[in-house]
Amino acid sequence: MIHVGIYGATGYTGFELIKLLHHHPQVQVRFATARSAAGQRLNDIFPTLLDTPLISAEEANPGDVDFVFCCLPHGASAPVVQQALEAGARVIDLSADFRLRNPDDYARWYGKGQPHPAPALLEHAVYGLPECYRERIRTAQLVANPGCFPTTVILALYPLLRAGLLGDAPVIVDSKTGISGAGRSLSLRTHFSEAHETFSAYNIGRKHRHLAEMEQETGQRIIFSPHLLPVVRGILSTIYVMVPPATDLADLYEAYRIFADEPFTHVLTEEKLPELRHVVGTNFCVIGATMAMADHTAGQAILVSVEDNLVKGASGQAVQNMNLMAGLDETMGLIERPA
Amino acid sequence: MIHVGIYGATGYTGFELIKLLHHHPQVQVRFATARSAAGQRLNDIFPTLLDTPLISAEEANPGDVDFVFCCLPHGASAPVVQQALEAGARVIDLSADFRLRNPDDYARWYGKGQPHPAPALLEHAVYGLPECYRERIRTAQLVANPGCFPTTVILALYPLLRAGLLGDAPVIVDSKTGISGAGRSLSLRTHFSEAHETFSAYNIGRKHRHLAEMEQETGQRIIFSPHLLPVVRGILSTIYVMVPPATDLADLYEAYRIFADEPFTHVLTEEKLPELRHVVGTNFCVIGATMAMADHTAGQAILVSVEDNLVKGASGQAVQNMNLMAGLDETMGLIERPA
Amino acid sequence: MIHVGIYGATGYTGFELIKLLHHHPQVQVRFATARSAAGQRLNDIFPTLLDTPLISAEEANPGDVDFVFCCLPHGASAPVVQQALEAGARVIDLSADFRLRNPDDYARWYGKGQPHPAPALLEHAVYGLPECYRERIRTAQLVANPGCFPTTVILALYPLLRAGLLGDAPVIVDSKTGISGAGRSLSLRTHFSEAHETFSAYNIGRKHRHLAEMEQETGQRIIFSPHLLPVVRGILSTIYVMVPPATDLADLYEAYRIFADEPFTHVLTEEKLPELRHVVGTNFCVIGATMAMADHTAGQAILVSVEDNLVKGASGQAVQNMNLMAGLDETMGLIERPA
């Protein structure tokens, strides 16, 4: 039995993680922390029958557990991660603190000019996308769980990169996310009467923080336009890429065969396109592809990539990483009830 | 041209009111107040092209206008209403401060034990439901605009009361409201990710404040169960009443003929039932009725009553009241674009 | 390993059932039938990665399997059930064909005057609500899986009945259902643009077929008002019952202790009320209760009962019944990923 602790259990990723871990056959949750809700139970906060007690971070003992999951905001996460590593736990950090290898990138995108809070740890952190870094994840002490948008984008682009099908032109990523991606903190933007029966773009161009992660992992210049969908869960990214002139659909699908044995990344063929319903509630990322101009030689391809932002885009991927790190079947606790 | 001022323009009823008044052919808005948004313009706050300037309440001069609309929270409204009346304006108060005739009821339901802030005004206030108090509204200095739930309930029950069809049994009111009814203040209950894809009951039984208004106006004992619908606008109330044993459907419809000439209250026949789509965006209340037990003599009737909570349930009804008070056509500025 | 076959796999209950059975550790699906989609695969019809082949009913051999699940429409189900029983399979019928013990009730509510298609089987059918008929279900050859609305209503009333807390007054049931309850057949009523951003009542009073089942199982006279919610899944029933004058909240909760050991029926205390989010995607029915009039002796209680109409209200309950019939742990394959 693996013993785990969770910091930050009262956000949406923390709650999703506890539910997943509760049903994982090899895991026992030893502690779950909360700030203002410390002293309460999980079912005082969420519509669940799970009555996991919530303690303060100060009461938690990371030395007691094999794995620590850190679901705190960026900046708040790094010191807790450091403490847990020092106490001997292996850590899966769901914040952005250890995703960017270059500390300057952290300072620019997250730090408001302040330096990274624990730069010495950066070189030990492994970017937790199993499809790209599976072997390194197995032995990592610290895994930086990817951001929700980047997971859809990197998984769609990685096979084309590996096949040499991406050129110099900027990649245009038009993403649409369910509102749980904005978290549980209250804001007018996520107030029901302001967010329902509407649809909007925000931080378009080169303003959103997840851009740094996408560019780091793909080496492409990216234009990124996130939009807010009036649904709770799910991300769909429509991705416009230039491929070499003679490339056809068969070449794309051939490139994606690199994912043929992936347990959670699935590529549709015959120009079929995935939709949110394929993946909501599951740990799958499903990808479709088409050539934009059947009647032209110009190489414009369109990729559509979907995931549940709270599962493959956060807590499910964290469990997948833990399974790898612990030497368990990678799918354990994750493939019940797919769509 | 009628000059008006609005206190509290940045809540949903205030915004709806400004939009209605902007298109009213006989109205000019002289001022609109806001608290934290004073100094900004309406289109800084809401998705609108109207750039009405927002001033602080202190800067507003109620002596400048013919009518004051007060969209402030209960308790905060009474002193502003008093000041406006003293300055010579006629007032339509959209808060609960002057709806309950008995100051003890105010203290119990709204005052947390504190007495009513302006009890001397209570006897001059007219309950602003035109279908019941049209003549008194025409000459009133102070109109207390009804609550959203009570409008659906009182309009459904009033004709049966007048026809002597209601007995002693408690009336059961099962209401469902769009989330804009909870206002623009942030709360987890109205956070998109907590309010979407769900449905819940709250304050059921005899706990909701609007009960006092319903009982005052109908003289019935009422059991009231509000529910929160995952839509922005609209209330549908399903109302269970006991009628005398021999009553049949024709008797119900005969009673509702009292509304035959009403411009904004419409009764469906042939057991047709209204739904939210009939009324969202309009000032209509639409009512349907049926006998529960076609095969029994027992007199259980079911009424279904719908409105847009921000229009007939608040700001539209306020404009209807202003039209009456100003001697204008009661429907002016209100019947464009019904469903 | 248990071998099962499914008739009618392309409706929502059929699809939900296949997904549940696919992840059941002791079940192997031998066949799944479809009418117009015979020859295709499940992932041609639904957004899923499961590629279960769909065959015609004529190609299916019920003699090959231990259990047959019948997800056909009422009327179409009975002959298939009869054939499966004769072939030696045990049957769980999700249609209404064997729910009503009195064949006259079937003729009246479902038969349009025509007699029951297989009346001889009625006396052998067990009503598949484990909370009420667990022991009889274990040994049954034919289980009639309950309707979606009745499951919420019977589970809420049954403990009060057993405790002698229900009297003669009609019970008022105001139910709200997600639109998947209307099935996969196309209609204007379930066309997105007609069903979204609205809310409506239908078949209120004593018109809905599920009334027969509720009255059969509770012995109460019931007034039933179903409403259509703009969500896909979930039923919330608000139930108004008269209890003896001296009854208080503690008495209600005491009555519900009969469910203390139930794996899938949970009763909230302290006047907490369940909402759809508690149960969507799970096999749970969650119940809350309150006394309507804290300040009166009159015994009006309000019960709120929720379930996922496709899980506890249909396919999940079917699997729960199969587990009982097969001597397996009643929760097998059902408690992964609760809310």
Added chain:
Amino acid sequence: MIHVGIYGATGYTGFELIKLLHHHPQVQVRFATARSAAGQRLNDIFPTLLDTPLISAEEANPGDVDFVFCCLPHGASAPVVQQALEAGARVIDLSADFRLRNPDDYARWYGKGQPHPAPALLEHAVYGLPECYRERIRTAQLVANPGCFPTTVILALYPLLRAGLLGDAPVIVDSKTGISGAGRSLSLRTHFSEAHETFSAYNIGRKHRHLAEMEQETGQRIIFSPHLLPVVRGILSTIYVMVPPATDLADLYEAYRIFADEPFTHVLTEEKLPELRHVVGTNFCVIGATMAMADHTAGQAILVSVEDNLVKGASGQAVQNMNLMAGLDETMGLIERPA
């Protein structure tokens, strides 16, 4: 008073048109046709209090009216338009039959290879986008009302074209539409339980018919990806264009000043972006613009354009065209109740 007739009143554009015309101060609706609903009234079909009688197309006399609005499907529209013109009526056709000037384009995109049904009329038809063709519309006998997607796209691109800011690179249009755009015909794709709580792309690349209209009016090569939003009304198009290298945001806004006096097209400044809520229920198209790469010289601009697909994208624009043709104030009947 202007007399008008409507062919095809029971689709969503027909219904929206009747509601608009009913409140137009200078219009009287003389007839409204329906096929299967002929003989019924509008409120038998839609949730409205309008009881406009519906007659068959055969009973309608276009010679009786000044203007005919044709809301029939493409192909069915042309003969009715021809007949109405011959009877002396001026015609606003909401179908695609007269939008494409080149009959070969019609044959390819709409005709399934069959030739245009009334090619002689094509040269007389004016493309009914007032922002581009106002003077020609005033005197036209036949106006081809633009498609819903093209209206958002052409209005966003036209000022940049006029200012010489568009080059040779294909324009990428990523559009998201409410489901009413798919019409009132039943299909699984628009079945509530299949279309809610999801989001999907369809006909992406160069497959959607509206591409022809966009390319005709802009002269640009376009890649077009429509997506289906889980809302009833509204289109948001995110448009990626290459502008000359030295172009900056001020140049974009300068180009858009060509719309400064437009009554229904509004351009936001300061990088503000419009959202669906700005325009649903109104005849406005609102546009925002930003440069993608603040830190690069490469000229990638992003435009966001929104409208209500049933108003500015169809019936409101048709009324705007009628106002122009009749010499009325262009905004008559259209500016009540904007957001």
